[in-house]
Amino acid sequence: MGNVTVIGAQWGDEGKGKVIDWLADRADVVVRFQGGNNAGHTIVVGNTEYRFSLLPSGVAQGKLSIIGNGVVVDPWSLLDEIERVRGQGLTIDPDVLVLADNACLVLPLHRDLDAAREALAGAARIGTTGRGIGPAYEDKVGRRAIRFCDLADAPALETRIGRLLAHHGPLRKGLDLPEVNAETVMAQLGEVTPRLLPYVRPAWRELDAAAAAKKQILFEGAQAVMLDIDHGTYPFVTSSNTVAGQAAAGAGVGPAAGGYILGIVKAYTTRVGEGPFPSELKDETGERLGARGHEFGTVTGRKRRCGWFDAVLVRQSVAVSGIQGVVLTKLDVLDGFESLKICVGYRLGDRVLDYLPAGVTDQAAVEPIYEEIEGWSGTTHKARSWRDLPAAAVKYVRRVEELIGSQVALVTTSPERDDIIMMRDPFRG
């Protein structure tokens, strides 16, 4: 059996958490490779609902779970999350959780900057999660971030904090934010360091050892391709690469280690925050999708914008990310619609496009070209076998497959762990 890389192929919240949890049963190691606590992955097991932001979804199955170097980690958020899920009965200790020693931290000053910039941007705001993710990645690339390994090295830490504040001092002043001094940052970090260090290890060595022992590794993506810093709807994106290609760099393995690339795709489309959304429905049908799909953000509680399935977008995600198969999630949400629409192209002025252009003006201007497809009166809810699906639902899945140019490997039919239909085993490629 090979490894599997799981990524979102739309604008996030496709149901990655559920799929990773389900796959984790047969994996030995689960590793997160980008993003931070902007992610929110919900997993439902019986009467228990777990919500993970930073913890890899593998912890729900007690699998070795690694937060890779590509992730930016807010220590306070992580420690809260650990306490929260421990309260739900999960074991989180250094045998289960590893924090890459070279992962960068998100600090309170990053959150301040995120909030101040969003407030200042007014109508041009991105609608971030406010978790400081963008500013933290900026500091990483600017070579002034603090990493886990610095926490155990007092002289290095002092130097790092000095570099960081030399940048943030003038910025904060310009934004009318209160001054932060080195002692404050040192004291803040001092509080959490003893609780973090037991988990800090060279994560790449864990993965190297796992590979040598022929163990199954599951790479867990957060956000999604259309939020990718390069390939997404820039600037309405997150600040990391979310494509499958990031799995290797963000975990510390070679590009071939990612194995089968599984894209998670909702049977319709949602988006949280600002930015273009060609197939958005600002009408009763959009409301109906949102209500049936309980489309509220896991992290911020914001209402998710809803629309029809956009095959053009997903086909683009498949291409830029090398997706080999998809999981079509939340098919049950479409139960009861008399007819459904799928976006199969865009109209831009007098031109017809089969891709989403890169420019902001064009992205805002494209109008969806729809194909109408018959709905079904039966139910797909909780179906676990292909045979249990109404004929029209099968037709919908097949049409999606055709339009996106990738096979549908699995279909999910409820939030519950085992409500899933497998046509092709991702671990077997």
Ligand code: GDP
């Ligand atoms: P993620 O960020 O991609 O992990 O997705 P989220 O957890 O943020 O959002 C997906 C939501 O849909 C969660 O509340 C899941 O419990 C729920 N969900 C996942 N799969 C299904 C499904 O097949 N049907 C229904 N109705 N809900 C699902």
Ligand code: IMO
């Ligand atoms: P999961 O992993 C949906 C969106 C935010 C905003 C933009 C930038 O649960 O699918 P950021 O805080 O990252 O700077 O915000 O990205 N966003 C998400 N939307 N699901 C997520 O994660 C998201 N993470 C960030 O709403 O539009």
Ligand code: MG
């Ligand atoms: Mg989510």
